[in-house]
Amino acid sequence: MSSDVVVEAKNLSHVYSNGIVALNNINITIRRGEFVALIGHNGSGKTTLAKHINGLLKPTSGQIIVHRMDTREVSVADLAKKVGYVFQNPDHQLCMKTVWEELAFGPRNLGTPEDEVKQVVDEILRLFGLERYRDVHPFLLSRADRLRVALCSVLTMRPETLVVDEPTTGQDMRQSYEVMEILKKLNKEGRTVVFITHNMRLVAEYAERCIIMKDGKVFMDKPTREALTDFEKLRQAQLKPPQVTILSARLANIGFHEPALSVNEFVENVKAFLNNKYKSL
Numbered sequence: 645m646s647s648d649v650v651v652e653a654k655n656l657s658h659v660y661s662n663g664i665v666a667l668n669n670i671n672i673t674i675r676r677g678e679f680v681a682l683i684g685h686n687g688s689g690k691t692t693l694a695k696h697i698n699g700l701l702k703p704t705s706g707q708i709i710v711h712r713m714d715t716r717e718v719s720v721a722d723l724a725k726k727v728g729y730v731f732q733n734p735d736h737q738l739c740m741k742t743v744w745e746e747l748a749f750g751p752r753n754l755g756t757p758e759d760e761v762k763q764v765v766d767e768i769l770r771l772f773g774l775e776r777y778r779d780v781h782p783f784l785l786s787r788a789d790r791l792r793v794a795l796c797s798v799l800t801m802r803p804e805t806l807v808v809d810e811p812t813t814g815q816d817m818r819q820s821y822e823v824m825e826i827l828k829k830l831n832k833e834g835r836t837v838v839f840i841t842h843n844m845r846l847v848a849e850y851a852e853r854c855i856i857m858k859d860g861k862v863f864m865d866k867p868t869r870e871a872l873t874d875f876e877k878l879r880q881a882q883l884k885p886p887q888v889t890i891l892s893a894r895l896a897n898i899g900f901h902e903p904a905l906s907v908n909e910f911v912e913n914v915k916a917f918l919n920n921k922y923k924s925l
């Protein structure tokens with residue numbers, strides 16, 4: 645296994661005790677520094693796969709190697725030093741009486757000395773503009789802020805890899821972009837980020853690569869542009885490309901070369917198109 649591989653699933657399957665085959669022979673490799681969107685229709689197996697990356701669930705068959713550890717052979721605590729997992733529902737994660745204690749919980753569990761805990765918690769609170777909530781009970785915060793606290797409480801463990809399950813559900817568009825900008829910044833600093841979302845606009849604008857799940861299988865694993873412009877495959881996976889991508893693809897017959905993934909890109913395409921048109925007049 646090459647040193648820059650952080651996640652490698654080999655013939656990974658997971659069958660829940662009720663007989664549901666949630667993962668069916670998954671093979672994926674994720675490398676250090678990637679920014680990956682894990683997408684798919686409800687029930688396609690995204691959360692089950694995410695929980696295998698942090699060892700909360702173990703393979704029924706096959707294996708998954710995470711930061712060179714076979715998840716069946718190491719504890720969740722050992723994996724937590726490398727992989728941070730932010731739950732789909734922040735309320736499943738928050739358990740302390742104040743925001744400060746919540747952020748300190750993870751590093752304390754890892755045995756971090758108390759002066760370092762204080763340093764990292766204060767730093768992350770400052771970074772996220774959450775200082776004013778330091779003594780507030782997490783459950784008194786809005787859902788958007790609870791989610792940020794959940795994300796921060798993972799970041800205080802300084803994980804190299806971050807898996808975030810539906811970080812923007814229940815957030816408005818501005819808050820969604822805020823969360824995505826934070827993930828982008830963490831990725832730019834060198835962390836590997838895997839995020840799950842239903843918001844295809846965010847996938848288009850942030851992910852470098854899309855792993856599309858369907859019925860417990862990897863249905864497509866491609867760079868974002870390729871994945872989101874294959875409308876037929878997306879339809880089969882019951883996913884819709886961003887509206888601007890559909891619109892720009894419809895304009896192909898009047899000279900648009902490539903479907904746009906974002907509104908900004910669309911605007912650039914329009915400018916180029918008009919420049920060309922006037923040049924030829």
Ligand SMILES: Nc1ncnc2c1ncn2[C@@H]1O[C@H](COP(=O)(O)OP(=O)(O)O)[C@@H](O)[C@H]1O
Pocket residue numbers: 660661662664665666684685686687688689690691692693
């Ligand atoms: N704890 C569980 N026990 C039994 N079946 C489950 C459990 N969690 C999820 N499933 C089933 O496994 C399949 C995949 O679920 P999940 O991984 O949550 O999908 P997604 O996150 O893509 O919506 C679904 O059919 C779901 O009903």
Ligand SMILES: [Mg+2]
Pocket residue numbers: 690691692732
């Ligand atoms: Mg899910």
